[in-house]
Amino acid sequence: MLLPLFLALGLPAPPPEFWAWLLFGLREPAAVGRALRGGARAWAVAGLMALMVLTHFLALAQAATAYMIAVKRTSILFGILLGAWV
Secondary structure (H helix, E strand, C coil), X not given: CCHHHHHHCCCCCCCHHHHHHHHHHCCCHXXXXXXXXXXXXXXXXHHHHHHXXXXXXXXXXXXXXXXXXXXXXXXXXXXXXXXXXX
């Protein structure tokens, strides 16, 4: 919808944050404010997600993609099993 317009004008593609804001911020502006005031727990989750993305790309740079994705999916499986056990 908007991406071809950016590319046609010779502009770089906007970052994912722009699309998230466009999708959620325009439909419900109060949701953006609530998300920013989420408290320490929400910011902790956001920080851990950022750390996950960082380590994901570091692992991709060091290992073959197929192997890294397999290990990542296996760790999710072990996390589910551990959560069911505990």
